[in-house]
Every structure is written in C-alpha cells, then in structure tokens.
Amino acid sequence: MKRRTIFSQLSNLDKSVLPGDFILVILSILVVLVATLYPFNFSFPDTFSVPELVASFDNSSFFKDQVNNVLLFAPLGFGFASLLERIRMKPIIQFLAVILVSAGLSFTVEALQVFLPSRTPTPADIFNNTIGGLVGLICFYLWNPQSFIYTLIHRENSRASNSIKKLT
Numbered sequence: 001m002k003r004r005t006i007f008s009q010l011s012n013l014d015k016s017v018l019p020g021d022f023i024l025v026i027l028s029i030l031v032v033l034v035a036t037l038y039p040f041n042f043s044f045p046d047t048f049s050v051p052e053l054v055a056s057f058d059n060s061s062f063f064k065d066q067v068n069n070v071l072l073f074a075p076l077g078f079g080f081a082s083l084l085e086r087i088r089m090k091p092i093i094q095f096l097a098v099i100l101v102s103a104g105l106s107f108t109v110e111a112l113q114v115f116l117p118s119r120t121p122t123p124a125d126i127f128n129n130t131i132g133g134l135v136g137l138i139c140f141y142l143w144n145p146q147s148f149i150y151t152l153i154h155r156e157n158s159r160a161s162n163s164i165k166k167l168t
Contacts, residue, residue: 019083024082110126
C-alpha cells in the first residue's frame with residue numbers, strides 16, 4: 001500500500017474524539033514501559049560496546065515470566081489490531097504491523113534493561129512479547145466476528161485457496 005494512501009486513511013479518522021483503540025494502545029505502551037523498566041534506576045557504564053550489550057543478555061527465562069510477558073503485550077496487539085482494522089488495513093498488513101510493533105517495543109525495553117541493575121534482559125522475552133502481541137491480534141479477530149468472518153471469506157476466495165482446490 002502506498003504511503004499516501006495510509007496517511008490519507010489516518011487523516012480520515014474522527015479527530016474530535018480519541019477512539020478507544022488508540023487509548024488502549026497508548027495505555028498498553030505506558031503499562032509495558034512502567035512494568036518492565038520500574039524502578040527506573042538507570043546506571044550507564046563508563047565504557048560501552050555492542051559485544052558487552054549482547055553479552056549482558058541472559059539466556060534463562062522462567063515459565064511464569066514467559067506467561068507474564070505474553071499477557072503484558074496482548075492488550076497492545078488487541079488495540080493495535082483494532083486501530084488498523086478501523087482504518088481498513090488488510091489482515092496481512094495488520095499481522096505484520098502487530099509483529100513489528102510488539103517486537104520493536106520489546107527490543108527497546110530489553111535494550112534499556114541492560115542499564116537497569118535490577119533487571120535481566122533475555123532474548124526469550126522479545127520472542128514472548130511478540131507472541132503476546134499476536135495473541136492480542138487473534139483475540140481481536142475472535143472477539144470481532146465481522147473481521148474474523150471477513151478474513152475467512154477472503155482466505156476462502158484467495159488465489160492460493162483456489163489453486164489448492166484445482167489441484168485436489
């Protein structure tokens with residue numbers, strides 16, 4: 001989709017009232033930042049290098065942390081999917097956008113946690129947070145039957161689906 005089309009769709013939103021999905025996205029981001037970066041006691045080393053950054057990522061993660069990470073990012077995926085649906089983005093674009101936003105926010109938080117002595121960043125957190133965003137997207141489609149049915153009908157009438165029907 002062309003950049004102008006996306007911006008024109010965004011400009012068509014009702015500017016007099018902040019929509020609920022927009023508020024949900026903003027609140028979700030704020031909750032993620034507070035929950036993952038509190039107590040905000042950043043300490044920056046005298047010397048810093050990328051290998052030190054990579055080495056500071058711990059590879060261990062507990063099941064409870066994984067579940068919490070998924071649940072923490074699910075509202076973000078839900079709200080962002082709703083926002084994209086309202087501006088009539090295609091489902092595949094919604095899927096990719098939720099992945100990019102969830103992974104991007106998660107990577108940012110994990111990189112900032114390197115500078116928090118009370119926090120331990122892990123690569124698994126980035127993965128689990130991204131999965132949380134996708135869980136939110138799936139919940140949105142299950143909760144919003146109109147979007148879910150549209151996706152199923154679109155999938156049923158897609159070129160790939162018709163090609164498979166011809167083969168069988």
